[in-house]
Amino acid sequence: MTELAHTVRGVDHAAFPTYDAKATVHFYRDVLGFPVVHATCALGWGPGQHPDFIHFFFDIGQGDRLAFFHYFGIERYEDPHIPDLLKRARHLAIHVDTEDDLIEYRRRLDASDHPCELQVRHETVESIYVTDPNGYLIEFTRPLRAITAEDDIDANLSVDALVEVVDEDQPSLQRFFEIKARLIAERYADEPTEASFV
């Protein structure tokens, strides 16, 4: 367990490059209704091949911001070899509080050129997904239930088991479950209590 003070306060901004500033502004400002809250217009400030850029920011709630860089004078670069798994794994999830909010963002997306691609009820959240004009996967998610102390305990044991299993010669989910079971049994080695389902 860590003794380090935890004083960070969420996301200040997450920043990504864009090769289509016009579509990006349209999508985030006009389709989703995210206010533009800041833009740094830098002449000759950037290094080397991209000295001039615009760094522009959208408010994504609670003062958190999603930012993009538009670089002048550079060509679009796309890596055709990035596996789809990695493209889907790298995503930004934006929080909404209620089902009504989620439905409203879905409505805005479905009325645009970027309709919702997937709606899923996960374990603790319900999410909608869309690919933005830059090819970035964006998720909107709302809580289905409160996260409990038990969830946090379980998450920590999962991470401990993960850190242990990846050091093995042949890591697998079965081995992960074995290790985590051992950690559970060690931590709660006292006499068990009777389970009741009444």
Place this chain on the structure above:
Amino acid sequence: MTVALYILNIEDFRPLAETAARNTDVTVVLRGPYYEVASELPFRIDRDATGCRNAIWYSAVAGVAHGTIENWDGKELRIVPTAVGE
């Protein structure tokens, strides 16, 4: 050996422990915040009997000691004890 399946004791996952407990080969106790579902014989938990939706069903296992998950699909979760000597 006696296999032990651990399931976190929260409302979402409780139907799995409850369904497993109906099997007379199985004993279910609480170990800390987990259900410990133990059996000397292979046992299965029927998905339909739990009523769990997909995401809950596929995230319900916390751990398995002295055995393996032989099958975990849309219909059942089947747990098998490690054979003595393995």
